[in-house]
Amino acid sequence: xxxxxxxxxxxxxxxxxxxxxxxxxxxxxxxxxxxxxxxxxxxxxxxxxxxxxxxxxxxxxxxxxxxxxxxxxxxxxxxxxxxxxxxxxxxxxxxxxxxxxxxxxxxxxxxxxxxxxxxxxxxxxxxxxxxxxxxxxxxxxxxxxxxxxxxxxxxxxxxxxxxxxxxxxxxxxxxxxxxxxxxxxxxxxxxxxxxxxxxxxxxxxxxxxxxxxxxxxxxxxxxxxxxxxxxxxxxxxxxxxxxxxxxxxxxxxxxxxxxxxx
Amino acid sequence: xxxxxxxxxxxxxxxxxxxxxxxxxxxxxxxxxxxxxxxxxxxxxxxxxxxxxxxxxxxxxxxxxxxxxxxxxxxxxxxxxxxxxxxxxxxxxxxxxxxxxxxxxxxxxxxxxxxxxxxxxxxxxxxxxxxxxxxxxxxxxxxxxxxxxxxxxxxxxxxxxxxxxxxxxxxxxxxxxxxxxxxxxxxxxxxxxxxxxxxxxxxxxxxxxxxxxxxxxxxxxxxxxxxxxxxxxxxxxxxxxxxxxxxxxxxxxxxxxxxxxxxxxxxxxxxx
Numbered sequence: 374x375x376x377x378x379x380x381x382x383x384x385x386x387x388x389x390x391x392x393x394x395x396x397x398x399x400x401x402x403x404x405x406x407x408x409x410x411x412x413x414x415x416x417x418x419x420x421x422x423x424x425x426x427x428x429x430x431x432x433x434x435x436x437x438x439x440x441x442x443x444x445x446x447x448x449x450x451x452x453x454x455x456x457x458x459x460x461x462x463x464x465x466x467x468x469x470x471x472x473x474x475x476x477x478x479x480x481x482x483x484x485x486x487x488x489x490x491x492x493x494x495x496x497x498x499x500x501x502x503x504x505x506x507x508x509x510x511x512x513x514x515x516x517x518x519x520x521x522x523x524x525x526x527x528x529x530x531x532x533x534x535x536x537x538x539x540x541x542x543x544x545x546x547x548x549x550x551x552x553x554x555x556x557x558x559x560x561x562x563x564x565x566x567x568x569x570x571x572x573x574x575x576x577x578x579x580x581x582x583x584x585x586x587x588x589x590x591x592x593x594x595x596x597x598x599x600x601x602x603x604x605x606x607x608x609x610x611x612x613x614x615x616x617x618x619x620x621x622x623x624x625x626x627x628x629x630x631x632x633x634x635x
Numbered sequence: 636x637x638x639x640x641x642x643x644x645x646x647x648x649x650x651x652x653x654x655x656x657x658x659x660x661x662x663x664x665x666x667x668x669x670x671x672x673x674x675x676x677x678x679x680x681x682x683x684x685x686x687x688x689x690x691x692x693x694x695x696x697x698x699x700x701x702x703x704x705x706x707x708x709x710x711x712x713x714x715x716x717x718x719x720x721x722x723x724x725x726x727x728x729x730x731x732x733x734x735x736x737x738x739x740x741x742x743x744x745x746x747x748x749x750x751x752x753x754x755x756x757x758x759x760x761x762x763x764x765x766x767x768x769x770x771x772x773x774x775x776x777x778x779x780x781x782x783x784x785x786x787x788x789x790x791x792x793x794x795x796x797x798x799x800x801x802x803x804x805x806x807x808x809x810x811x812x813x814x815x816x817x818x819x820x821x822x823x824x825x826x827x828x829x830x831x832x833x834x835x836x837x838x839x840x841x842x843x844x845x846x847x848x849x850x851x852x853x854x855x856x857x858x859x860x861x862x863x864x865x866x867x868x869x870x871x872x873x874x875x876x877x878x879x880x881x882x883x884x885x886x887x888x889x890x891x892x893x894x895x896x897x898x899x900x901x902x903x904x905x906x907x
Contacts (some may be wrong), residue, residue, distance in 0.1 A: 404722040445725040445905070469726045476719035480650075481656040494727045533723060 378558040394420040395454075396541045396572040397442055402451030404437055412439045412448070413596040419574060424567040426583040426604075427576045427594035430622055435576040436474055438593060439545050442574060443471045455541070470534035474576075475543040477526060480519030484510050484529055487518060488536050496531070507565070508532040509558055524555045529572025531559060535566055542566055544575040548582070560586040592618070638736055644731040646737025647744070654707065654745040654756040663706055665755030667699055675760035685761035685784040686869065692757055693787070693864045697827065700791050701798035703749060705819045707742050708802030712904055714817050725905045735900045739803060746790050746799055754788045787868050794860035797889045800896025801826075807904040830855030849881040857890035 389539040403410065411434045419425055419442075427435050438444045441453050455469070477624040479602045488501035499507075505514050507527040513521070521529065527547060534542050534614050544563070548556040567573045567588070577583050583590060592600035592607065599608055599621075608617025652659045671692060679690030715721040724734055728767045748876045761784055805818035834851055837843040862885040864880075 376660070440741075443726045445722060447906075471723055471726045473719035475721045476723065478718065478720060479653055481653050482649075490645060490649055491727070494724070494729055496728050505862075510849055530719075537727065 382494060393420075396421050396456070398454040399438075399442070400452045400454065401443060401455065403432075404441060404447035404448045404450075407603055412441070412463065413598050415451075415593075415596075415598055417570045417598065419541070420566055421570055421572055423572045424563055425517050425572065425574045425589045425591060426587040426589045427574060427593060428578070428580060428583060428618065433593045434596045435543050437592050439574065439576055440465050442541070443469050443543050445471070460557045467474065468537070468540040470537055470539035470542045470571075472527075472534040472544040472547055474549070476530040477509050478518045478529060478533070480517060483515045484521070484532075485514040488532050491533045492536045495539075498537040499535065500519065500581070501532075501536060504532045504536045507535070508562055524551045527551055528559070531562060532623070535562075535571075538571075542571055542573045544573065544576070546576050548577055548579050556582055580615045580618055581613075590614065591619075596619075637730050638734050639729060642733040643740065646729070646734055647741035650711070650738050650741025651744055654742065660707070660745065660749065663703060664749040664752050667703055667749070668756050670695070670699060670755035671754055672760070675757045680726070684764045684779040685758070685781055686779045688757045688761045688862065689784060689787045689868055692754070693869075695859040696791050696794075698793045698861060699753075700750065700860075701823060701827070701857070702799035702904075703753070704746055704795045704824065707746050707749070709800045709806050709815045709819045709871065710812065711738055711742065711803060711814065712806040712900070713809055716810070721905060729905060731901045731904050734806070735803065735897055735904060739800060739897060741899075742803070743796055744797055746795050748796055751788060752794050754791065758784050770883040783868050788883045789866060790860060790863045793863075793886070793889050794827040794856060797856045797896065799891035800893040800900070802896070804896045804899030804903070806898040819889065826855055827857050831858060834858070849878075850884045853881070853884040856889055856892045859892075863889075 391518050394564075397417075397419050397539050399415060400416050402412060403413040415438065417433075417438075427438060429435050431494045441605065444453060444455060447453075472478065482490070485505055488504050492498045492501050492504075502514075505511050506518055508531050510528055511524060516525075518526065527550065531544065531547055534544060542563070547559050547563070551559065556579055562576060563573045564586055585623065587604055589602065590600065590607055591598055604614045607614050611621075636838065672689050674695055675688050675718070679687070712721060719857075758781065761779075767881065802819055803821055805822060807814055809815045809818055834854065837851070838848065849862070852862055862881060866881050866885070
């Protein structure tokens with residue numbers, strides 16, 4: 374039995390990321406949809422080569438945080454700064470790759486055709502042939518998207534996110550609907566990508582894989598970051614990430630599985 | 636708002652391939668061809684030459700052309716938004732203007748081909764009329780000519796482009812299929828009926844005088860198309876034309892509507 378119960382109200386380990394290696398810096402952002410505040414005073418710095426897993430209950434603000442990280446959406450308050458130069462612009466960064474929670478590329482195109490297209494839009498990037506192989510779709514490069522399984526489409530989505538060779542790869546639940554083998558494959562690809570230099574930020578509910586593969590866990594709950602640090606620090610020495618997370622969600626008074634704070 | 640040629644080309648190519656590989660597009664084109672065949676035969680113009688066919692088709696074309704253009708355009712951005720692809724485009728280098736321009740150009744190529752194929756039976760009907768005089772490649776007064784029919788189809792394409800741009804604007808602005816359908820239906824109603832009725836009311840009430848009528852008629856896309864067909868196809872072959880001013884006003888109207896649609900799509904496709 375694990376001895377560690379829930380983590381304290383908010384644990385923030387010292388970030389390993391320095392300003393020099395920062396790929397994206399989030400400064401005190403708050404984001405609301407009408408009267409509903411989904412993120413509240415969130416700050417975060419993500420550095421090159423990091424594989425960061427954003428975890429938390431449904432409706433905790435993970436997807437919103439990821440969209441803000443891409444620069445495609447502006448926070449209600451606060452800033453999202455891309456790049457290492459300290460550029461204060463919150464404009465869309467051209468070196469961001471993004472896999473939304475739901476991505477269904479056009480059915481009429483083949484796997485390779487789809488990646489070719491996005492590679493062209495990215496201006497500079499990886500060879501689509503290499504990406505097809507990297508994400509494990511080399512057996513079906515000419516298969517139409519409409520004929521791919523849900524898991525294969527997620528892999529293609531992962532390929533789209535990385536084909537531009539971005540500095541920051543943002544993946545919203547890339548393993549959603551995937552079996553264990555595919556899930557492991559996705560994390561391995563993410564690990565490889567991060568090891569090659571870019572920062573990879575992904576949202577996932579697969580905590581056991583997160584614990585094994587991620588450098589950092591950012592636990593979002595009720596629109597706030599409750600924990601930011603290595604997976605091993607989340608539950609303490611004798612408690613796995615899964616157990617500590619379950620304890621937190623089941624007993625934490627501030628847990629908001631219902632969708633943000635009002 | 637910069638346009639990158641490479642991006643525009645890639646996006647346009649994607650649109651052409653998408654539509655070309657969609658069976659519904661071909662069925663729509665075939666449907667237009669069937670309707671055109673029927674109108675050419677039933678109207679009797681097909682037995683008389685190109686110009687009578689144009690006269691038979693010009694009024695139905697005011698409905699058929701935007702119908703086809705709306706069908707090609709009203710869901711493009713909506714579908715891309717739902718599929719998540721618009722969100723991916725939004726964080727990539729191409730600007731909103733490049734994306735909208737690429738989509739428009741790609742769909743425009745497809746629309747032009749579809750209209751050429753759809754109106755082909757009218758050309759065949761005119762050719763089968765067998766009048767030796769009709770074979771003359773001339774545009775002088777009194778001569779029927781295949782060029783007149785080609786000019787008619789070109790004008791229909793110009794008219795279709797303005798409808799396509801407006802459909803893209805609707806597609807970029809809405810968030811559901813129902814809203815998209817309501818949008819294009821409402822837009823069609825306003826443009827095809829509302830503006831004409833408004834103009835009619837303005838004439839009756841004396842707000843628009845007879846001297847400014849030709850230019851005022853150019854306000855709505857369908858009236859501009861009608862005016863162009865009359866001045867550059869029908870009147871050229873029959874009576875004296877309405878003059879260059881009217882032609883310019885009608886062309887400017889269609890170009891302006893196209894611009895309005897494209898700007899609307901650029902502004903609404905995603906927030907920057």
